[in-house]
Amino acid sequence: xxxxxxxxxxxxxxxVVKSYVNGKKKTIALDQISFEVAAGSLFGLxxxxxxxxxxxxxxxxxxxxxxxxxxxxxxxxxxxxYKTLRxxxxxxxxxxxxxxDLTIQENIEFFASLFGTTFEENYDLIKDLYIQIAPFKDRRxxxxxxxxxxxxxxxxxxxxxxxxxxxxxxxxGVDAVSRKEFWEMLQLLKAEGxxxxxxxxxxxxATLCDQVALIQxxxxxxxxxxxxxxxxxxxxxxAIKSPNMLQLLKxxxxxxxxEHVYPFGEFHHMVMKQKEVVITIPEDAVMHKIRPNIExxxxxxxxxxx
Amino acid sequence: xxKVWMKFSFIWQEKQNVPNSMKQFYxxxxxxxxxxxxxxxTLFILLGMPMVQIIIFGFALTNEVKNTKITIINQSEGxxxxxxxQKIESSRYFELYSQSTDAAQIDRLFKKGxxxxxxxxPNDFDPSIVNxxxxxxxxxxxxxxxxxxxxxxxxxxVIVQDFQKELNSNNTIPYKMxxxxxxxxxxxxxxxxxxxxxxxxxxxxxxxxxMTALTVVREKELGNMEILLASPINPIKIxxxxxxxxxxxxxxxxxxxxxxxxxxxxxxxxxNLFLLYAESILFIMVSLGLGLLISAGTDSQQSAMFxxxxxxxxxxxxxxxxxFPIENMPLPLRIIxxxxxxxxxxxxxxxVMIKGVGLKLIWKETLILTCMMLFFFGMAIKKFKIRLx
Numbered sequence: 057x058x059x060x061x062x063x064x065x066x067x068x069x070x071x072v073v074k075s076y077v078n079g080k081k082k083t084i085a086l087d088q089i090s091f092e093v094a095a096g097s098l099f100g101l102x103x104x105x106x107x108x109x110x111x112x113x114x115x116x117x118x119x120x121x122x123x124x125x126x127x128x129x130x131x132x133x134x135x136x137x138y139k140t141l142r143x144x145x146x147x148x149x150x151x152x153x154x155x156x157d158l159t160i161q162e163n164i165e166f167f168a169s170l171f172g173t174t175f176e177e178n179y180d181l182i183k184d185l186y187i188q189i190a191p192f193k194d195r196r197x198x199x200x201x202x203x204x205x206x207x208x209x210x211x212x213x214x215x216x217x218x219x220x221x222x223x224x225x226x227x228x229g230v231d232a233v234s235r236k237e238f239w240e241m242l243q244l245l246k247a248e249g250x251x252x253x254x255x256x257x258x259x260x261x262a263t264l265c266d267q268v269a270l271i272q273x274x275x276x277x278x279x280x281x282x283x284x285x286x287x288x289x290x291x292x293x294x295a296i297k298s299p300n301m302l303q304l305l306k307x308x309x310x311x312x313x314x315e316h317v318y319p320f321g322e323f324h325h326m327v328m329k330q331k332e333v334v335i336t337i338p339e340d341a342v343m344h345k346i347r348p349n350i351e352x353x354x355x356x357x358x359x360x361x362x
Numbered sequence: 363x364x365k366v367w368m369k370f371s372f373i374w375q376e377k378q379n380v381p382n383s384m385k386q387f388y389x390x391x392x393x394x395x396x397x398x399x400x401x402x403x404t405l406f407i408l409l410g411m412p413m414v415q416i417i418i419f420g421f422a423l424t425n426e427v428k429n430t431k432i433t434i435i436n437q438s439e440g441x442x443x444x445x446x447x448q449k450i451e452s453s454r455y456f457e458l459y460s461q462s463t464d465a466a467q468i469d470r471l472f473k474k475g476x477x478x479x480x481x482x483x484p485n486d487f488d489p490s491i492v493n494x495x496x497x498x499x500x501x502x503x504x505x506x507x508x509x510x511x512x513x514x515x516x517x518x519x520v521i522v523q524d525f526q527k528e529l530n531s532n533n534t535i536p537y538k539m540x541x542x543x544x545x546x547x548x549x550x551x552x553x554x555x556x557x558x559x560x561x562x563x564x565x566x567x568x569x570x571x572x573m574t575a576l577t578v579v580r581e582k583e584l585g586n587m588e589i590l591l592a593s594p595i596n597p598i599k600i601x602x603x604x605x606x607x608x609x610x611x612x613x614x615x616x617x618x619x620x621x622x623x624x625x626x627x628x629x630x631x632x633x634n635l636f637l638l639y640a641e642s643i644l645f646i647m648v649s650l651g652l653g654l655l656i657s658a659g660t661d662s663q664q665s666a667m668f669x670x671x672x673x674x675x676x677x678x679x680x681x682x683x684x685x686f687p688i689e690n691m692p693l694p695l696r697i698i699x700x701x702x703x704x705x706x707x708x709x710x711x712x713x714v715m716i717k718g719v720g721l722k723l724i725w726k727e728t729l730i731l732t733c734m735m736l737f738f739f740g741m742a743i744k745k746f747k748i749r750l751x
C-alpha cells in the first residue's frame with residue numbers, strides 16, 4: 057500500500073485562512089496556516105484554548121470550508137471531494153457527540169451502519185478498546201464516566217477502519233491513568249497504519265507524538281519532531297527554588313536579565329536573555345542549570361509570540 | 363420495546379439481502395425509534411394529547427346552549443305566563459335559576475354571574491293577550507360575551523315563538539308563513555362535527571411539525587450532527603429518517619381521534635375511510651416537511667419550538683376556520699388563510715368525514731396540499747447544510 061510509504065503525505069494544508077464574523081467584529085481563527093502530515097504518523101497539535109485547533113479540525117474533516125488556501129486530506133480536496141473523504145476519515149469531536157440515550161453497543165452498531173459496515177467486520181481493530189467497555193455494553197452512553205465515554209467515542213470513530221483519524225482534544229477532562237491508556241491505544245493504532253491527528257492542551261503529551269505543531273492565536277509557532285524542537289532551543293534555562301517561592305517569583309520577574317520566569321512543579325524555571333549573565337538571587341535560594349523539556353520550549357515560544 | 367426492535371432488525375438483516383444504503387437508512391430509523399421510546403414522558407404526551415384534546419373539546423369547551431341558567435321576573439299572575447314559564451323550564455336549553463317579581467334581581471344576578479339571561483313578563487301580560495291579542499315580553503342578556511348573548515337570545519325567542527303558535531292553534535289567522543329550516547349533515551347542530559377535524563389538524567401539526575423540528579435541532583445542539591456530517595450518510599437520508607417515526611405515530615393519533623369521535627362523540631364517518639386516511643397522511647407529510655424546513659433554519663431547540671408554535675400553531679388555530687369562520691374575515695386575512703395548510707386539510711376532513719364526498723369534489727384542496735408538501739420537502743432538503751455553519 058502506497059499509504060504506508062512514509063514519503064506519502066496524508067495531509068497537506070496550504071496557506072489556510074479562516075475567520076468568523078460575529079456581528080461587526082471579525083475574528084481570525086486561522087491565519088495563513090501551512091503544514092504537512094506524513095502518512096502513518098502520529099501528529100500532535102498543541103495549543104491553548106481558543107488557539108484555533110477545533111476550527112482546523114473542522115476544516116480537515118470537511119465540516120467547514122476555509123476562506124482561503126487549499127486542504128488535501130488523503131489525496132482528496134476537502135472542498136470538492138468531501139463525499140469520498142467522509143468515507144475514509146474517522147472523527148472524534150472535542151465535545152462528546154454520541155447518542156446519550158443509546159447503549160454502548162447500540163452506538164457502535166449505529167455508527168458501523170452509517171459507514172455501511174458492521175461491528176463484527178472490524179471488531180479486531182477495536183478489540184483492545186472494546187473489551188475495556190464491554191462489561192457495560194448495555195449501559196446508556198450518557199451514564200458512562202468520562203474515560204469510558206472517550207473509549208466509546210474512539211470505538212465509534214474507528215469502527216469503519218478509517219485511513220486517517222482526527223481526535224480533537226480526546227484527553228481533556230480525563231484522569232491521568234485513562235490518559236496514559238488512551239495514548240498507548242493511539243500507538244497501537246499507528247502500528248495498524250492509521251494516520252492520527254490529535255490535538256491537546258496538555259504540553260506533556262507532545263513527546264508522545266511523531267511530530268508536533270504548536271498553535272497559538274491561529275498561527276503555527278513551530279512544527280517538528282519533539283526531539284528537534286527541544287534540541288533547537290538554545291537559551292540558557294535554570295531551575296530555582298527557595299523557601300518562599302512567591303516572593304522569589306516576584307523578585308525574579310523584575311530582573312532585567314531574565315527573559316521569563318514561571319512556576320514549574322516545585323521549582324521556578326527561568327529563561328535568560330543571554331547565555332552568560334550574572335543575576336542576584338536571595339541567599340536561601342538554590343539554583344541549577346537544566347536541560348529544557350518540551351514544555352519549556354513551548355512556553356518560550358508562546359511568550360515570545362504573545 | 364426496543365428489544366423487540368432489535369430482534370426485528372436482526373431478522374430483517376438475516377432474511378433480506380438489502381443493499382447497504384437501504385440498511386443504513388433502516389438503521390437510522392431504528393435509532394430514531396430508540397430516541398422516541400426511551401423518552402417515555404414525551405411519548406406519553408404525544409399519544410395522550412389527542413385523547414385529552416378530544417375529551418376537552420367534546421365535553422368542556424362546548425359553545426352549544428344546554429341547561430343555561432335563566433332567571434324569570436314574572437309579574438303577571440295569569441295562566442299564560444305560567445304556561446310560558448313552564449315551557450321554558452321544560453326545555454333542555456334552559457334551567458330555571460330563580461323566579462321572582464323584583465326586576466332589580468336581574469342586575470344583582472348578572473353581577474354575581476349566576477345567570478346570563480333573564481326574561482321579564484310584565485304584569486299586564488295576560489290581560490293584554492286576552493284583550494288586545496298582543497303581549498309584550500322583555501329578554502335581557504348579559505352581553506359581556508356577545509356571541510353567547512346572541513345565541514341565548516335566539517334560543518329563548520324560538521321558545522317564545524313556539525309558545526305563540528300554541529296559543530294561536532285555536533284561532534285562525536288569514537296569512538301564515540311557516541319556515542322550515544333543515545340543518546344538513548349535522549341536524550343536531552353538534553359542535554363535535556366542527557372541532558374533530560380541527561383537533562385532527564392541530565394534533566398532527568403539533569406532533570409532526572414541532573417534534574420533527576425539535577428532533578433534528580437536538581442533534582445539532584448535542585453535537586451529534588457534527589459526526590453525522592463527517593460520515594458518508596446522505597443528508598437527505600438523515601432528514602427522511604427523522605420523519606418516518608413521526609409519520610407512524612401520527613397515523614396512530616389519527617386512529618385514536620377517529621375512534622374516540624365515532625364511539626364517544628357520535629360523529630359519523632360518512633365518507634370513505636381509506637380516502638380520509640390518505641388525505642390525513644398527505645397533511646402529515648406537509649407538516650413533517652414544514653418541521654424539517656424549520657429545523658434546517660434553526661440551531662437551538664428553543665427557537666425551533668418558538669417558530670413552530672408562533673409561526674405555525676397560532677395561525678392554524680386562527681386561520682383554519684376551525685374556531686373563527688374565514689368567510690367573516692377581512693380580505694387580507696382571507697388571503698393569508700390560503701397559505702395555512704390546516705385550512706385546506708380542515709375543508710377536506712369536513713367534506714370527507716361529515717359530508718361524505720369523494721375525491722372528485724376535493725381534488726383542488728388535495729392538489730394544494732400536495733404542492734405544499736413538495737415545496738416544504740424540497741426547501742428542507744435544499745436548505746439542509748452539508749457542512750457546519
